[in-house]
Amino acid sequence: MWQQTFRVPNLSTSSNIIHRLSKIFQPKHVIPVNAQIKNKEITSKSQRLMLELGIIRQASPGSFHFLPLGLRALEKLIRLVDLEMSRIGAQKVMFPTLTNAKLWESTGRLDDIGPELFRLKDRHQHTYILSPTHEEAAAELLASISQISYKDLPLRLYQTTSKYRDEMKPRFGLMRGRQFMMKDLYTFDTDLETAQETYNEVCESYDNIFKKIGINFVKALGTCGAMGGSLSHEYHYRTDIGEDQLLRCLDCGYSANVQHSGNEKCGNCGNSNNLQINRGIEVGHTFLLGDKYSKPLKAFFLTQENKPNVLQMGSYGLGLSRIIAAAVEVLSSEHEIRWPRILAPYTVVIIPPKEGSKEEPHTLQIPEKLYSLLESAHPLEDNVVLDDRKHMTIGKRLLDARRVGYPYIIVIGTRAKEDPPIFELNDIEENKQLFLNESDLLIYL
Numbered sequence: 001m002w003q004q005t006f007r008v009p010n011l012s013t014s015s016n017i018i019h020r021l022s023k024i025f026q027p028k029h030v031i032p033v034n035a036q037i038k039n040k041e042i043t044s045k046s047q048r049l050m051l052e053l054g055i056i057r058q059a060s061p062g063s064f065h066f067l068p069l070g071l072r073a074l075e076k077l078i079r080l081v082d083l084e085m086s087r088i089g090a091q092k093v094m095f096p097t098l099t100n101a102k103l104w105e106s107t108g109r110l111d112d113i114g115p116e117l118f119r120l121k122d123r124h125q126h127t128y129i130l131s132p133t134h135e136e137a138a139a140e141l142l143a144s145i146s147q148i149s150y151k152d153l154p155l156r157l158y159q160t161t162s163k164y165r166d167e168m169k170p171r172f173g174l175m176r177g178r179q180f181m182m183k184d185l186y187t188f189d190t191d192l193e194t195a196q197e198t199y200n201e202v203c204e205s206y207d208n209i210f211k212k213i214g215i216n217f218v219k220a221l222g223t224c225g226a227m228g229g230s231l232s233h234e235y236h237y238r239t240d241i242g243e244d245q246l247l248r249c250l251d252c253g254y255s256a257n258v259q260h261s262g263n264e265k266c267g268n269c270g271n272s273n274n275l276q277i278n279r280g281i282e283v284g285h286t287f288l289l290g291d292k293y294s295k296p297l298k299a300f301f302l303t304q305e306n307k308p309n310v311l312q313m314g315s316y317g318l319g320l321s322r323i324i325a326a327a328v329e330v331l332s333s334e335h336e337i338r339w340p341r342i343l344a345p346y347t348v349v350i351i352p353p354k355e356g357s358k359e360e361p362h363t364l365q366i367p368e369k370l371y372s373l374l375e376s377a378h379p380l381e382d383n384v385v386l387d388d389r390k391h392m393t394i395g396k397r398l399l400d401a402r403r404v405g406y407p408y409i410i411v412i413g414t415r416a417k418e419d420p421p422i423f424e425l426n427d428i429e430e431n432k433q434l435f436l437n438e439s440d441l442l443i444y445l
């Protein structure tokens with residue numbers, strides 16, 4: 001399943017820093033088995049594992065601290081998304097978190113989304129929304145610029161920021177939070193035809209993102225709901241804890257969210273025999289919006305004839321923090337986290353011998369030398385961590401490394417005393433243990 005050909009995104013520009021596990025803030029959270037049964041706040045495997053292993057920490061229901069390892073995974077996902085967005089000419093921006101409630105009033109969504117909106121008043125009694133999404137803000141930005149010309153279009157603006165929703169039941173950890181990370185893209189075109197072309201291009205780009213992550217996904221015809229517009233697709237990971245039901249027609253391969261399409265017959269071929277219903281968790285959603293926001297907010301451009309015309313919009317969300325948790329949910333066992341290789345906080349962990357062991361004096365220089373060698377291999381730059389907690393046995397550190405889910409674990413054991421040294425490589429995904437010298441190790445990784 002790992003997409004070996006894709007480069008793991010690196011996060012740092014300074015290459016001579018050694019990442020040491022003893023220095024990484026990773027407070028483990030011991031959750032006794034009994035408490036898990038009673039504890040209504042732990043509602044999914046990924047949430048439990050990520051809490052237990054110090055990847056995230058809960059602050060309040062539906063709101064989480066991303067600790068260093070969790071943030072590394074999230075930042076890798078953001079890099080991956082940034083790269084795909086730049087390929088379709090989308091520019092990164094940051095809209096303000098606060099949106100004036102008046103904008104939401106003029107599009108009708110103040111009532112439509114109602115109870116999910118976090119509202120607050122400033123000292124002058126003006127009402128603001130802690131934005132759950134930014135269609136209003138994006139349309140208003142364009143409306144405020146009088147000189148947008150057809151020559152400036154298509155325009156594609158996106159951000160990767162926190163979103164706020166007062167969810168009725170925040171649960172499953174990062175998967176249904178009240179504050180979560182979303183990547184949201186807003187597109188502006190001159191007419192519906194070009195907006196549809198943009199829509200197709202963005203969907204292709206989303207397909208690429210999900211292929212790079214490497215987990216099987218379902219792309220289903222979606223509901224437009226309170227968002228509005230004429231066409232929408234949802235991207236889902238299949239998991240039993242998913243809160244959406246997806247209909248799949250085994251005759252023609254068509255998929256749709258049951259909430260829209262019903263579960264009686266296929267919305268494409270009309271067949272009613274060969275249907276399957278699966279549970280899914282929505283990880284992305286695309287909308288062809290038309291003028292639902294640009295019209296009430298007066299977001300216009302100037303045509304070739306210098307006449308104002310309404311912009312045609314699209315809106316495209318990716319649940320970044322949900323993708324991280326849902327990936328962990330799909331791939332992990334009850335006791336060990338598995339990450340998509342491309343998102344693992346570190347790709348490789350090196351475990352040197354225990355302090356005072358008979359191997360230690362013969363291998364003192366090896367760990368850091370091996371570390372720099374791996375780091376210099378381009379795809380691994382900034383993706384290697386040294387488990388320097390040498391007071392722990394190799395066995396204990398190996399178990400810990402398996403639980404945290406590093407895709408490759410290198411043990412500097414007895415055979416590292418040989419000349420040239422031989423290393424034990426544990427390829428976790430392939431469930432293989434190999435004994436390799438330095439150069440074979442580099443070729444393998």
Ligand code: ATP
Pocket residue numbers: 133165167174175176177178179180181182282283284285317318319320321322
């Ligand atoms: P859901 O059906 O799960 O409530 P949604 O349809 O309300 O999601 P959208 O408005 O389409 O969500 O937002 C875009 C993306 O943001 C979703 O596809 C999902 O991946 C993510 N997302 C939505 N709500 C949450 C949440 N409460 N916590 C984490 N991610 C979320």
Ligand code: MG
Pocket residue numbers: none
């Ligand atoms: Mg929702």
Ligand code: MG
Pocket residue numbers: 282
């Ligand atoms: Mg939905």
Ligand code: MG
Pocket residue numbers: 282284285
């Ligand atoms: Mg949605």
